[in-house]
Amino acid sequence: MPIYEYVCQDCNAHFEVIRSMKDADEPIACQECHSVEHIKRMLSVFVATSGGQTITGSSPSCDGCSGGSCASCHS
Numbered sequence: 001m002p003i004y005e006y007v008c009q010d011c012n013a014h015f016e017v018i019r020s021m022k023d024a025d026e027p028i029a030c031q032e033c034h035s036v037e038h039i040k041r042m043l044s045v046f047v048a049t050s051g052g053q054t055i056t057g058s059s060p061s062c063d064g065c066s067g068g069s070c071a072s073c074h075s
């Protein structure tokens with residue numbers, strides 16, 4: 001399961017949470033001040049291992065575009 005990094009904009013705490021991808025945008029409480037209002041998910045690269053294969057969560061561009069956002073970039 002990927003590790004997501006969050007930052008609390010109330011107290012500036014950073015914390016990491018292991019959660020499934022479908023829960024990545026669900027609300028989460030700050031581990032320091034327990035605020036849920038201003039938690040921001042960092043866009044840091046997550047690394048998930050699956051069967052010995054390393055998958056990075058960065059957005060690679062493909063040959064068809066330079067921005068990494070065309071249809072063939074996300075298979």
Ligand SMILES: [Zn+2]
Nearest residue numbers: 008011030033
């Ligand atoms: Zn906080």
